[in-house]
Amino acid sequence: MFFWSLVLIAVGIFSSFIYGRSRIKLNSKKQGTKSKSLPTYYAQYVLMWCLFPALIVYFSWAIFQEQIIQNIVISNFEFIEGAVYNEGLLLAEIRNVANNPSFADGKSIEIINAASHYSSLRQISQISFYTSIIIIMLLGALYASQKLKPEFHAQHTIERYIQYILIFCSSVAIFTTIGIVFSLIFESLRFFAEVSIFEFLFSTEWYPFIPIREGQTAAEGSFGAVPIFAGTFLVMVVAMCVAVPLGLLTAIYLAEYASQRVRKTVKPLLEILAGIPTIVYGFFAFVSVAPFVKAFGQSIGIDASPTSALAAGMVMGVMIIPFISSLSDDVINSVPQSLREASLGIGANKAETIKKVILPAALPGIVGAFLLAISRAIGETMIVVVAAGTAPNLTGNPFENVTTVTVQIVVALIGDQEFDNPRTLSAFALGLVLFVITLFLNIIALQIVKRYRERYE
Amino acid sequence: MNNSVAKEKIVSLRKKRSLEDMRFKYYGFTAMCLSLAVLVFLLYTIFSKGYTAFQKTIVLLEVDYNQDVLKLTPDSSDEEMEKGKFFRVKKQAIENFFPNLSKSDIKLVKKLFSINADNEIKDYFLDNPEVINTKQQIWVTAHSDVDQLLKGNSRRDVSEDRRKLNDIQLSYVDQLVEENRVKQVFNNFFFTKADSRHPEIAGVAGSFMGSLFTLFTVFILSFPIAIGASVYLEEFAPKNRITELIEVNISNLAAVPSIVFGLLGLGVLLNVFGLPRSTPLVGGSVLALMTLPTIIIACRASLKAVPPSIKEGALAVGATKTQAVFHHVVPLALPGTLTGTIIGLAQALGETAPLIMIGMIAFIPNIPTGLTEPSAALPVQIYLWVESAERGFQEKSAAAIMVILIFLFMMNAIAVFLRNRFERKW
Numbered sequence: 001m002f003f004w005s006l007v008l009i010a011v012g013i014f015s016s017f018i019y020g021r022s023r024i025k026l027n028s029k030k031q032g033t034k035s036k037s038l039p040t041y042y043a044q045y046v047l048m049w050c051l052f053p054a055l056i057v058y059f060s061w062a063i064f065q066e067q068i069i070q071n072i073v074i075s076n077f078e079f080i081e082g083a084v085y086n087e088g089l090l091l092a093e094i095r096n097v098a099n100n101p102s103f104a105d106g107k108s109i110e111i112i113n114a115a116s117h118y119s120s121l122r123q124i125s126q127i128s129f130y131t132s133i134i135i136i137m138l139l140g141a142l143y144a145s146q147k148l149k150p151e152f153h154a155q156h157t158i159e160r161y162i163q164y165i166l167i168f169c170s171s172v173a174i175f176t177t178i179g180i181v182f183s184l185i186f187e188s189l190r191f192f193a194e195v196s197i198f199e200f201l202f203s204t205e206w207y208p209f210i211p212i213r214e215g216q217t218a219a220e221g222s223f224g225a226v227p228i229f230a231g232t233f234l235v236m237v238v239a240m241c242v243a244v245p246l247g248l249l250t251a252i253y254l255a256e257y258a259s260q261r262v263r264k265t266v267k268p269l270l271e272i273l274a275g276i277p278t279i280v281y282g283f284f285a286f287v288s289v290a291p292f293v294k295a296f297g298q299s300i301g302i303d304a305s306p307t308s309a310l311a312a313g314m315v316m317g318v319m320i321i322p323f324i325s326s327l328s329d330d331v332i333n334s335v336p337q338s339l340r341e342a343s344l345g346i347g348a349n350k351a352e353t354i355k356k357v358i359l360p361a362a363l364p365g366i367v368g369a370f371l372l373a374i375s376r377a378i379g380e381t382m383i384v385v386v387a388a389g390t391a392p393n394l395t396g397n398p399f400e401n402v403t404t405v406t407v408q409i410v411v412a413l414i415g416d417q418e419f420d421n422p423r424t425l426s427a428f429a430l431g432l433v434l435f436v437i438t439l440f441l442n443i444i445a446l447q448i449v450k451r452y453r454e455r456y457e
Numbered sequence: 458m459n460n461s462v463a464k465e466k467i468v469s470l471r472k473k474r475s476l477e478d479m480r481f482k483y484y485g486f487t488a489m490c491l492s493l494a495v496l497v498f499l500l501y502t503i504f505s506k507g508y509t510a511f512q513k514t515i516v517l518l519e520v521d522y523n524q525d526v527l528k529l530t531p532d533s534s535d536e537e538m539e540k541g542k543f544f545r546v547k548k549q550a551i552e553n554f555f556p557n558l559s560k561s562d563i564k565l566v567k568k569l570f571s572i573n574a575d576n577e578i579k580d581y582f583l584d585n586p587e588v589i590n591t592k593q594q595i596w597v598t599a600h601s602d603v604d605q606l607l608k609g610n611s612r613r614d615v616s617e618d619r620r621k622l623n624d625i626q627l628s629y630v631d632q633l634v635e636e637n638r639v640k641q642v643f644n645n646f647f648f649t650k651a652d653s654r655h656p657e658i659a660g661v662a663g664s665f666m667g668s669l670f671t672l673f674t675v676f677i678l679s680f681p682i683a684i685g686a687s688v689y690l691e692e693f694a695p696k697n698r699i700t701e702l703i704e705v706n707i708s709n710l711a712a713v714p715s716i717v718f719g720l721l722g723l724g725v726l727l728n729v730f731g732l733p734r735s736t737p738l739v740g741g742s743v744l745a746l747m748t749l750p751t752i753i754i755a756c757r758a759s760l761k762a763v764p765p766s767i768k769e770g771a772l773a774v775g776a777t778k779t780q781a782v783f784h785h786v787v788p789l790a791l792p793g794t795l796t797g798t799i800i801g802l803a804q805a806l807g808e809t810a811p812l813i814m815i816g817m818i819a820f821i822p823n824i825p826t827g828l829t830e831p832s833a834a835l836p837v838q839i840y841l842w843v844e845s846a847e848r849g850f851q852e853k854s855a856a857a858i859m860v861i862l863i864f865l866f867m868m869n870a871i872a873v874f875l876r877n878r879f880e881r882k883w
Binding site for chain 1: 474475477478480481482484485486487488489491492493495496498499502503506681682683684685686688689690693694702703706707708709710712713714715716717718720721723724725728729730731732746749750753777778779783803804806807808809810813814818836839840843844851854855858861862865869
């Protein structure tokens with residue numbers, strides 16, 4: 001369906017363009033006047049009217065077809081009195097039988113009936129999809145061809161349409177933000193309907209296991225996220241302890257001491273460090289750093305767990321080094337040369353100039369870089385998923401196993417996703433917290449950096 | 458005299474100060490070297506853990522394609538041959554090689570061979586049907602436990618209950634090695650097969666194709682949208698609050714954690730729009746939204762780099778603004794925008810968390826052939842293998858990391874090539 005509809009649309013594009021072009025030439029010849037715009041613009045006009053309505057139909061069909069068919073199938077399903085049905089499982093079963101007739105053996109008659117209903121609906125949908133696409137394209141072309149008169153300013157119209165398309169492209173970013181905010185808030189509200197927001201924010205017990213089926217005897221779950229926040233904080237602090245000195249000193253060395261040649265070789269190497277996928281850092285933490293931390297802990301008499309905050313944090317720090325060093329490098333470079341020269345001119349040496357003049361001048365920008373790095377560290381997922389633990393643990397000891405917000409989101413969404421269950425929904429509440437905190441940090445950081453830039457420009 | 462004391466003081470102070478200067482410089486130098494050392498150590502770890510995965514262990518078996526054992530005749534049709542009893546042939550070959558085995562020992566020895574060995578014996582037969590009723594020497598894949606033992610990745614000097622292979626199995630392995638019936642060859646399975654529960658036949662082909670399909674979706678969605686958005690913001694947008702809102706939005710979106718985009722995909726694309734789970738289509742859409750800000754920022758920079766005189770020249774000879782931009786500015790900025798897009802794609806290639814959210818973490822044992830088929834992706838495959846308890850998967854994960862790093866390296870090389878080849882200095 002996907003491929004052939006693309007072919008159909010491509011044919012539509014091609015023929016409408018040719019049609020528009022020849023039609024306007026014919027029309028202007030008939031009237032004996034020159035057209036107001038070049039023939040190409042009339043052709044583009046027909047093309048747009050042919051293409052865009054068809055695309056809208058195409059996408060809405062692709063998005064809603066399955067849902068509508070499923071709803072019809074379910075509403076016509078012959079439910080047996082007294083039996084309990086799970087809608088999702090039932091649908092999956094019907095779809096399986098419909099796609100693979102060999103699965104029909106041993107299934108109940110209602111399911112087989114529903115499956116044949118499902119496949120017939122799919123067929124109807126396919127046929128009507130193609131016909132409606134063709135009709136829409138023809139209608140669009142017909143409408144546009146009415147306008148193909150030499151006195152019609154096709155170019156102006158086309159340019160207006162192009163503006164609309166460009167505006168749509170730029171608003172995708174806004175739609176994305178709206179989508180993020182709405183999906184997070186909507187699912188979080190469902191979560192907070194079952195779990196009080198005070199329990200979530202201030203209680204210290206995270207035990208997200210809730211009886212999934214009725215009658216299952218399991219302990220009541222509790223959703224106090226404080227240990228998770230504390231774990232995130234601990235890992236972030238460890239990461240910053242590694243990244244800040246290394247990143248900042250590297251940036252200072254590169255900006256102030258290194259020769260042009262060293263800069264030219266080291267900067268791309270640091271970019272490699274920045275471009276390595278985070279799962280690779282996770283592997284590194286898991287295979288090399290975590291055993292090392294465990295052995296180190298044992299050698300100084302601390303019982304370190306195999307997945308510790310220290311291992312995850314250290315590797316995360318390494319990941320952030322290039323981030324901090326390149327941002328700080330920019331900031332240090334934008335300190336005006338005159339400040340350096342003045343300081344060197346009154347006899348200070350380089351280290352003194354850097355410590356007493358450049359760093360204080362660059363401080364706001366550097367703080368902004370740190371804030372961005374913190375937001376990076378908090379939102380980082382794969383390193384902690386692999387190298388930190390999954391069990392919540394309220395501790396300040398970096399050798400112990402802690403868990404983070406991102407890990408808990410992943411844990412809650414791996415496996416069965418039941419959207420009527422607070423365990424699954426808790427991922428969205430945690431995501432909302434994560435989103436708000438990182439957004440807040442970013443806005444502050446960008447403000448600081450912006451104000452700092454303005455000061456020296 | 459006073460003078461010389463003062464001089465001495467000055468000299469010592471200067472010495473101290475210049476020492477401090479030196480020390481500070483070396484702090485910076487050490488920090489830089491440490492960062493680079495970590496990079497080297499990281500790459501070394503991956504290489505040293507992963508290079509063995511490119512080899513597999515195979516064992517020579519003498520297989521007797523007896524027609525009675527196979528329950529076939531020389532004139533059997535292809536379909537009948539497909540259903541031949543090849544596992545019995547394998548069993549017989551093992552029994553012939555180690556005579557006088559007890560029943561329990563046969564079971565143990567069978568575990569030295571890969572689950573795929575039956576298929577290899579069968580494939581050999583299907584390729585050469587004339588070998589029926591003859592004895593053939595065939596190399597078949599060994600079990601991952603044997604493979605790991607011979608590569609030295611699992612140790613034999615630990616107590617028996619902590620080993621995958623017990624003492625009896627070890628003695629048989631040693632016997633095979635002594636008779637030169639074991640060798641290591643290039644592991645073609647790693648590049649031709651999809652994921653598997655058995656490390657010796659697990660490969661990256663499935664997840665590699667999944668990643669390609671995902672990247673294709675990202676490119677198709679993000680490249681036109683990013684160009685449109687950046688052309689609008691750079692050339693057409695009026696200076697008003699809405700434009701400012703869009704710009705702030707883009708810069709903030711660039712810093713939203715990737716996992717939140719995964720939640721967006723789950724909450725909106727899967728639950729509201731009902732797109733198919735675990736597919737490159739959904740994964741690519743989420744990653745496209747995620748990389749869009751990066752690409753837009755790069756595209757805007759390259760549009761900005763085109764000197765205004767080009768546009769003004771076009772306007773001066775009577776082009777409309779749209780013509781000036783689309784006929785002159787955009788083509789000149791295109792190499793730069795492509796470079797930015799490739800860098801954005803490289804970022805999307807390594808991204809794992811959003812794909813886990815939308816279900817690309819499911820176990821997919823076959824190679825995907827389309828955008829709407831469930832598939833894995835390279836980084837998620839690495840995650841699955843890292844998390845796996847089976848020893849044989851650890852080298853696979855390191856090898857898959859090498860694959861993804863080479864892939865990334867090539868993408869960046871293309872980006873650099875494009876930049877150097879087509880970038881103009883004005």
